Amino acid sequence: MSIRVLIITPGDVGQRMSAPGIRAFHMAQALAQALPHARITLAAPKVDTRLQGFPEMVEPYSYRDRPLLWAAQDADVVVANFLPVRLAPLCTHKLVVVDLFAQYFAEWMEVTVHQEQGLTRHLIWLERRAYIAFQLAVADLVLCANERQRLSYLGALRALGLRRPVAVAPHGLRPQAPQKRRQVVKGVHPGIRPTDKLLIWNGGTTDWYDPDTFLMALHHLAQERDDIKALFLGATYPNVPTLGWGRRFRSAIETAKQLGLYGSTVFFEFGWVPYDEVPDYLLEADAGVCAYSDHLETYYSFRTRFMDLLWAGLPIICTKGDTLAELIEQEGLGFAVPPGDPIAMAHAIRSLLDDQEGQERIRKRIQQVRQRLTWEQAMTPLIDFCRTACPPARPRYSRLWGEVFPWALNYLATRILRELARGEAPWLARAPQRVASRLARIMTKEP
Amino acid sequence: MKVLALRGPWPSLGPQAQGWAEAFAAQLAPWLEVVVGEGEGCQVIAAPLLPVQTFFGPKRLVLDTRPWPSRWLEGALGRKERARLYLQLAMADHIICEGAVERDNIIGALFALGLVWPSTYIRDPYLGRLVICAQNGMDGLVQALSHPTPAKRRQRISVILRKGLLSLI
Numbered sequence: 001m002s003i004r005v006l007i008i009t010p011g012d013v014g015q016r017m018s019a020p021g022i023r024a025f026h027m028a029q030a031l032a033q034a035l036p037h038a039r040i041t042l043a044a045p046k047v048d049t050r051l052q053g054f055p056e057m058v059e060p061y062s063y064r065d066r067p068l069l070w071a072a073q074d075a076d077v078v079v080a081n082f083l084p085v086r087l088a089p090l091c092t093h094k095l096v097v098v099d100l101f102a103q104y105f106a107e108w109m110e111v112t113v114h115q116e117q118g119l120t121r122h123l124i125w126l127e128r129r130a131y132i133a134f135q136l137a138v139a140d141l142v143l144c145a146n147e148r149q150r151l152s153y154l155g156a157l158r159a160l161g162l163r164r165p166v167a168v169a170p171h172g173l174r175p176q177a178p179q180k181r182r183q184v185v186k187g188v189h190p191g192i193r194p195t196d197k198l199l200i201w202n203g204g205t206t207d208w209y210d211p212d213t214f215l216m217a218l219h220h221l222a223q224e225r226d227d228i229k230a231l232f233l234g235a236t237y238p239n240v241p242t243l244g245w246g247r248r249f250r251s252a253i254e255t256a257k258q259l260g261l262y263g264s265t266v267f268f269e270f271g272w273v274p275y276d277e278v279p280d281y282l283l284e285a286d287a288g289v290c291a292y293s294d295h296l297e298t299y300y301s302f303r304t305r306f307m308d309l310l311w312a313g314l315p316i317i318c319t320k321g322d323t324l325a326e327l328i329e330q331e332g333l334g335f336a337v338p339p340g341d342p343i344a345m346a347h348a349i350r351s352l353l354d355d356q357e358g359q360e361r362i363r364k365r366i367q368q369v370r371q372r373l374t375w376e377q378a379m380t381p382l383i384d385f386c387r388t389a390c391p392p393a394r395p396r397y398s399r400l401w402g403e404v405f406p407w408a409l410n411y412l413a414t415r416i417l418r419e420l421a422r423g424e425a426p427w428l429a430r431a432p433q434r435v436a437s438r439l440a441r442i443m444t445k446e447p
Numbered sequence: 448m449k450v451l452a453l454r455g456p457w458p459s460l461g462p463q464a465q466g467w468a469e470a471f472a473a474q475l476a477p478w479l480e481v482v483v484g485e486g487e488g489c490q491v492i493a494a495p496l497l498p499v500q501t502f503f504g505p506k507r508l509v510l511d512t513r514p515w516p517s518r519w520l521e522g523a524l525g526r527k528e529r530a531r532l533y534l535q536l537a538m539a540d541h542i543i544c545e546g547a548v549e550r551d552n553i554i555g556a557l558f559a560l561g562l563v564w565p566s567t568y569i570r571d572p573y574l575g576r577l578v579i580c581a582q583n584g585m586d587g588l589v590q591a592l593s594h595p596t597p598a599k600r601r602q603r604i605s606v607i608l609r610k611g612l613l614s615l616i
Contacts, residue, residue: 105558110572113565121565129561136559148551155555158520159533295572296554 002037005386006061006075008068010082013060014048015274016238018204019171019304020081022275023101025051026172027079028058030379035386043071052276053176076391079382082131083138085408091138092395097382098139101171103149103300104132105156107208110297114207114247120421127414133160134407141385143169145302146323152300162403169382171304172375173311178279185231185284191263192229197353200285200314201232202278203305204249208298210291210319211252216342217349218266219259228353230289232268233281282312286359287334287352291319294339298322310370315362317348332365450481451489453498467495471511474581478589491592493543496531502538507597509588510539513581516549537562540597546582553578562599571598 009024011017017025021044028042032055040058047060054060061071072078072090079097083090090096108128116124136142136157142164144150150166157164187194199218205211214230221228235249256262273281282288288309292298298321306324309316316334318325325336335348352359376383418424452468471493472481482489492501493509501508515532518524524532536542536557544550554574557563563574571577576591576598591597 103555105555105563109558109563109565109568113569125565126561129558133559151548151551152555152558154520155552156559157555158522158552159556159559161529163522293572296568296574299573 002039003035003077003386003389004039004041004075005031005035005077005079006041006043006071007031008043008063008072008078008080008083011044012046012048012238013042013044014046014051015276016272017275018238018272019101021238022304023099023171024081025054026174026375027099027379027382029053029055029175030172030375031383031386032057034376034379034383038386041071041075043068053174077386077389082135085131085134085411088134088138088404088408089400091140091404092397092400093392095140095385095389095391096138097141097143097385098135099143099169100132100135100149100153101143101145101169101302101304103144103152103297105129105152106296106300108132110208110295111206120418123414123418123421127411127418130407130411130414132156134404134411136160136164137162137403137407139164141381142166143382145170146300148300148323149302167381167385169380170302170373170378171307172378173307173370173373175375178283178312180280180283181277182280183284184277184280189231189267191267192231193227196227196229198285199228199230199287199289199317199349200281200309201230201290202234202282202288202309203290204234204237204272205232205252206237206246207248208292208295208301209248210293210339211248212255213291213319213340213342213345214289215252215255215259215261215266217345218261220342220346221349222259222261222265226265228265228349230266231281231285232266233273233278235268235270235272238272278308279312282308282314285312285314287317287349288314289317289345289349291345292321292339294319294321298339307373310366310373313363313366313370315352315359315366317345317352319345327369331369333362333369450475450479450491450493452481452483453492453494467511467514474585475589478585497535497538507540507592508538509541509543509592510535511543512536512549512553513543513545516544516552520552533560536560540599541576541588541591542578543581543588544578546580550578550580564599567599570596574598 007024007028009020011021013021013025024042024044028040031038031040041061042058043061043063045062045064047062049060068084069087072087075094077095077097078090079099081099083096083098109125112121112125112128137160142153144153144166147168150168153166185198186192186196192198218228218230253268256266290303290305301322303322303324306316316328318328318336319339320336321339328334329336335352337344337348452471468483472483475481489506491507491509493511495511495514497508497510519532542553544553567577575587576594579587579591
């Protein structure tokens with residue numbers, strides 16, 4: 001009998017998708033190619049099958065319209081970026097693969113410290129920590145994106161008293177060659193001439209990015225020339241309203257205005273560029289740029305946005321600190337500069353844009369590296385797992401009660417506390433008062 | 448600054464723990480005046496197993512985890528040993544580990560155990576003062592000790608130990 005695989009992603013799959021949706025879409029593609037007899041279902045809040053390369057044998061399932069449990073009932077293997085807590089009982093008789101393609105402890109800590117203050121901040125952190133622990137507890141296989149993440153998840157699993165395999169399955173490059181369909185920036189965008197050099201900031205600007213260093217570097221360069229332009233692609237994150245238009249993005253706009261770069265050197269796309277239109281932007285660019293601060297999130301990160309830049313053959317200028325920056329340095333795919341150093345970044349931009357031969361050399365090296373960054377290779381651990389998957393012969397209730405439920409309850413309890421603290425659960429806040437008044441009425445009621 | 452190094456009474460660690468204090472003192476010698484043995488004037492207590500009576504004192508506590516990560520990851524530590532270890536992680540101001548691999552393991556463990564709070568992260572976003580790699584010498588520890596306050600506020604709250612799992616309330 002063919003294996004039935006359900007892939008669940010919290011992000012939409014369609015033209016407006018960010019990393020979780022992109023990853024689930026290509027995961028489904030890779031599984032469909034490697035396991036032609038498998039029945040694969042791709043479940044997302046919204047799935048658009050008109051997306052270029054959507055495999056025919058993959059069944060789309062929009063769980064905004066229907067309960068997710070219906071799709072999960074039929075599956076042998078459930079692959080989820082985050083498994084909803086309500087599906088926890090599935091782990092008794094199905095195999096669960098949890099896809100943690102970031103070090104979420106560090107990433108959510110970085111988000112938490114910038115979002116809230118005082119008690120609410122601590123409650124949010126406790127809730128998020130319990131949610132990640134729940135994901136680790138419910139998994140039969142944990143996927144992550146690089147070796148650093150793997151080691152930290154192994155430590156976390158050991159600390160939680162769990163034994164689970166952790167495999168590295170990074171992001172891959174789109175399978176089809178990039179094709180330009182129309183001119184979108186140079187000579188089209190007001191303020192960007194056809195002869196200008198274009199730098200692309202690909203993706204959104206969340207808390208852990210450092211656009212200010214990039215903007216300061218551009219300011220430095222703007223003193224000597226006016227042919228370097230920068231375009232920020234993406235402002236609102238699909239499905240994640242808390243990430244888009246965030247503190248960092250707004251401060252980037254403010255900084256650009258203060259430095260006199262807004263609308264003359266620096267441009268912003270206010271929205272989210274459709275997935276199939278991204279190549280039009282990338283193929284007009286001369287280089288991709290990204291900068292981030294020096295902290296734990298950066299150390300563990302795998303910048304998925306770099307994958308599209310490499311796919312389009314763009315040299316990359318970034319800050320040091322993560323594994324892809326190491327790859328860029330080692331393989332000569334661009335420049336990695338120290339974090340928070342606008343002068344070094346300006347120097348790197350100048351060196352790259354003024355050296356046509358150097359750019360060609362980098363593009364050739366990218367062509368060589370691209371061959372080993374395919375989705376099929378990246379997803380090998382998952383493909384192997386699904387190929388040999390054997391659902392448990394008898395229900396694993398001990399795992400559910402002993403390992404999964406404590407964390408599910410911990411998560412739900414901290415969530416309720418957090419909602420109470422933020423005043424998001426007025427029904428819950430009023431509940432003790434209602435119970436007390438009902439009791440008082442019963443007590444005072446005459447026999 | 449003086450450092451007081453204590454030998455950890457952890458016989459189950461075997462020969463690795465033997466001579467720890469001398470080795471630790473030797474590593475710190477280029478940077479610090481090191482005092483091996485107990486004394487009143489010390490500011491820092493370092494050991495592979497910190498004595499419980501030091502937990503609530505004002506001195507800076509340095510936990511040297513180097514003898515145990517491989518056994519811990521292999522699951523060779525018993526329930527009590529594991530619980531003791533997590534308690535040590537909770538109480539330590541600075542944690543020394545062997546290299547980058549062990550550092551990643553320990554950071555994952557600290558997050559999972561709830562020992563890294565937002566306040567810790569704000570003070571030390573790289574956790575470089577909390578978890579120190581000894582691979583390239585003790586420079587990192589000396590820098591961390593030179594900082595006026597430790598990155599992590601010591602856990603002065605009740606601790607429940609259950610099945611070797613530490614949870615804080």
